[in-house]
Amino acid sequence: MKWAMLGFGTVGQAVWHQAQRQRKSFSLGHVLVRHPDHYRQFKQVDLVTDPQLIIENPDVETVVEVMGGLHPAAEYISACLQRGKNVVTANKALLARQLPQLQRLAQTYHCHLCFEASVGGGIPIIHTLRDLVRRDRVLAIDGILNGTSNYVLTAMQQGGLSLQQALSEAQQKGYAERGSDLDLTGWDAANKLVILANLAFHRFYPVEKVARTEITDDLDIGQAAEHNQVLKQVGHIAIAQGKLKIRVTLDQLPASHLPAHVDGVTNWIQLTTEHLGKLSLMGPGAGGDATANSIWQDLLWLSDSQK
Amino acid sequence: MKWAMLGFGTVGQAVWHQAQRQRKSFSLGHVLVRHPDHYRQFKQVDLVTDPQLIIENPDVETVVEVMGGLHPAAEYISACLQRGKNVVTANKALLARQLPQLQRLAQTYHCHLCFEASVGGGIPIIHTLRDLVRRDRVLAIDGILNGTSNYVLTAMQQGGLSLQQALSEAQQKGYAERGSDLDLTGWDAANKLVILANLAFHRFYPVEKVARTEITDDLDIGQAAEHNQVLKQVGHIAIAQGKLKIRVTLDQLPASHLPAHVDGVTNWIQLTTEHLGKLSLMGPGAGGDATANSIWQDLLWLSDSQK
Known part of the structure; x- marks a missing residue:
């Protein structure tokens, strides 16, 4: 070819x-x-x-x-x-x-x-999802989809760095692409969610309509840690009363919850379907x-x- | 068709x-x-x-x-x-x-x-692996591959059940297939590892040669819990000095380790490759x-x- x-x-x-x-x-x-x-x-x-x-x-x-x-x-x-x-x-x-x-x-x-x-x-999510919708019905998608913001949150919580220190570290390691505004604001995750929703539901959701919670300096990391919880930027796609809903939120996950252990630039995507229940893929989200x-x-x- | x-x-x-x-x-x-x-x-x-x-x-x-x-x-x-x-x-x-x-x-x-x-x-591991080996080199495979034994271990550790109680519960729920001897002895996981190794390395490993640690009554669950660790039946495929090695072990995983949170009949498979690093799939291993x-x-x- x-x-x-x-x-x-x-x-x-x-x-x-x-x-x-x-x-x-x-x-x-x-x-x-x-x-x-x-x-x-x-x-x-x-x-x-x-x-x-x-x-x-x-x-x-x-x-x-x-x-x-x-x-x-x-x-x-x-x-x-x-x-x-x-x-x-x-x-x-x-x-x-x-x-x-x-x-x-x-x-x-x-x-x-x-x-x-x-x-x-590097996660083969598009081929997997495209294949899955032929034999099953997707009900929801959740995921940690932005490697940079996950790296930054991990460094802040595990390494005690400030947002700016964590971000510089991510940029030095080559994870943050030209400017980090798309990552920390949830725009990058929103873009990816719109693509996944298109494949899973054959509907186009305007990316401007995705609700986003930004990662800012005044995150109360200590408060989450006190309750043995971990802060993660998570994207959610759901159908509620026939309507598609997409949002990027900052979730406090209990340490017993599996995605609380998805660290650094690793991405995690969970498909909830009618016949399979939950199927997750995890792997390098950047590089x-x-x-x-x-x-x-x-x-x-x-x-x-x-x- | x-x-x-x-x-x-x-x-x-x-x-x-x-x-x-x-x-x-x-x-x-x-x-x-x-x-x-x-x-x-x-x-x-x-x-x-x-x-x-x-x-x-x-x-x-x-x-x-x-x-x-x-x-x-x-x-x-x-x-x-x-x-x-x-x-x-x-x-x-x-x-x-x-x-x-x-x-x-x-x-x-x-x-x-x-x-x-x-x-x-229900995890699409065979298609994923078959596809992956065309563009990357697999270095190792690790996984929780037997839903019944994982269900039993989870029930023993989280629910405080004995081995027999946990096994009856798994059988009642329809997870344990005709007799549980293949599950707890690691034979079922060994079978699956041999199939994965065949796809990943194009080599046939006699299933009788797979080293197996059995799940028995005298597991010291308390001792693992004291150290904040979780017992899991894990299968391992690795290449050491050009030789393929397959074994099913009972691993003590620290709670900070992601597969420690793979519970019940869920299966988890991690591929380590040359270009991707680690790619994991997780989903319903039985049913x-x-x-x-x-x-x-x-x-x-x-x-x-x-x-």
């Missing part, structure tokens, strides 16, 4: 590294970047600055978008789908706003839109390697579906 | 019930039972006592085996595969002894052997509905792969 890539940051480079180990015949064409000079050490990578070289190239079957941001990622992805190219993307902010439109484009032009890497880092792994799950699935 | 079923116990009936809700065109033919009189209330089900009606029927594409036991299940499954029929089975004891032979038969006769329901009840759900995952996958 001939593929190309938009963006070559941490995730893009990890995707490329994993490509080197794939025995299957995946042939990487152009990789779009803004400043080719920054990547001089990648001599074998065919870096370009003109997106049309990818969008208009009829040989490229699949495009991996890991540039992030709403624009111009949205325009590039739409253009690729309109030319029948499969798109694999990790862009949760974009999907939370345009998933139905992009899905419709993929359907119209007989190609696939894949986004395993958009939720839960280049984990996200690249999910992108490769999509690429391998696409390669299979072409056979 | 035309399918038939061998066995019609708790799991078989749950599979049939879920079939009623599938909109897809799955057409159920004969169902093999020993005593059709026992199932008089199932008027729409075409019960037969002669396996040849299924094995020799050229219209049957897929056979679901939920009769259990080594014989004659092994002979029926082999006969079906040799006629090019896909087989979906939950029979972990059989797979732990004959998986390589049965896989070879499926390959030779161009059909599929599916066994999602054999490990972890007709959960197991039937996994069998339907296989049936839907088979239906897709025929397109």
Whole structure:
């Protein structure tokens, strides 16, 4: 399969590294970047600055978008789908706003839109959920979906750090993506919840309507600890009287409760269904390697579906 | 897809019930039972006592085996595969002894052997692991894999029951399958570990060689509790100096350790891989509905792969 890539940051480079180990015949064409000079050490990578070289190239079957941001990622992805190219993307902010439109484009032009890497880092939640809704009915979804805020809360509670100290630590370790405003405010978790709700309930919930509780300096960590409880940023999707409800809250979990022990950048997603009851997945919610792994799950699935 | 079923116990009936809700065109033919009189209330089900009606029927594409036991299940499954029929089975004891032979038969006769329901009840561990090994390298697997023994240990530690009391309770609730000797002795967990090891490492480990610690009356529950620890039957698969090692142990887990909070019939499986680090799945490890759900995952996958 001939593929190309938009963006070559941490995730893009990890995707490329994993490509080197794939025995299957995946042939990487152009990789779009803004400043080719920054990547001089990648001599074998065919870096370009003109997106049309990818969008208009009829040989490229699949495009991996890991540039992030709403624009111009949205325009590039739409253009690729309109030319029948499969798109694999990790862009949760974009999907939370345009998933139905992009899905419709993929359907119209007989190609696939894949986004395993958009939720839960390396956890295969999208494939699992997509598969599950074919044989079961989802009743609710709950999860710790933002690695940075979970890292920060863990460091504050276990390490006694202040919010600012914990955040700097997360940024030093490379977990906090460009600015932490999306993480601590619950926006990042809200984006992911909207994507999950779309798959589980086939309904589009405007991300602006997701109720969010922010993580701020005046969290009373001590008060929770006194009651042997742990503070976690948890996302909730539920159906109440036929209505979909999505919110990101700061929950005080008793220490006997399993997600109280989901620490650091680990993510945790619990599906409650009619026949299974509760099914949970837990794993690395951030990091280049984990996200690249999910992108490769999509690429391998696409390669299979072409056979 | 035309399918038939061998066995019609708790799991078989749950599979049939879920079939009623599938909109897809799955057409159920004969169902093999020993005593059709026992199932008089199932008027729409075409019960037969002669396996040849299924094995020799050229219209049957897929056979679901939920009769259990080594014989004659092994002979029926082999006969079906040799006629090019896909087989979906939950029979972990059989797979732990004959998986390589049965896989070879499926390959030779161009059909599929599916066994999602054999490990972890309703947890989609087989599909997840099969998919994961294509893009990552598994380093170790750990898990709470036997619902009955976990139920018994939970009841002994949290409810203060004796081993016998806890076991009767598990049997009353329908968790302990015919006799509990396979559960408490670790044989059931050993069977499941051998199946997982086969998928993860493409090696066959004789189930007789799995080291097992049994759950007996003289467990010192109090001593563990004093140290704020929890006793769990845990299965381990690891590679040490190139050698595969499988064992079922009674582990004392600190309460801060996540699997210490996996209670009752819930199963938990943790995959440690090169790129992801740790990925865990948790869900119902027993129960007709959960197991039937996994069998339907296989049936839907088979239906897709025929397109």
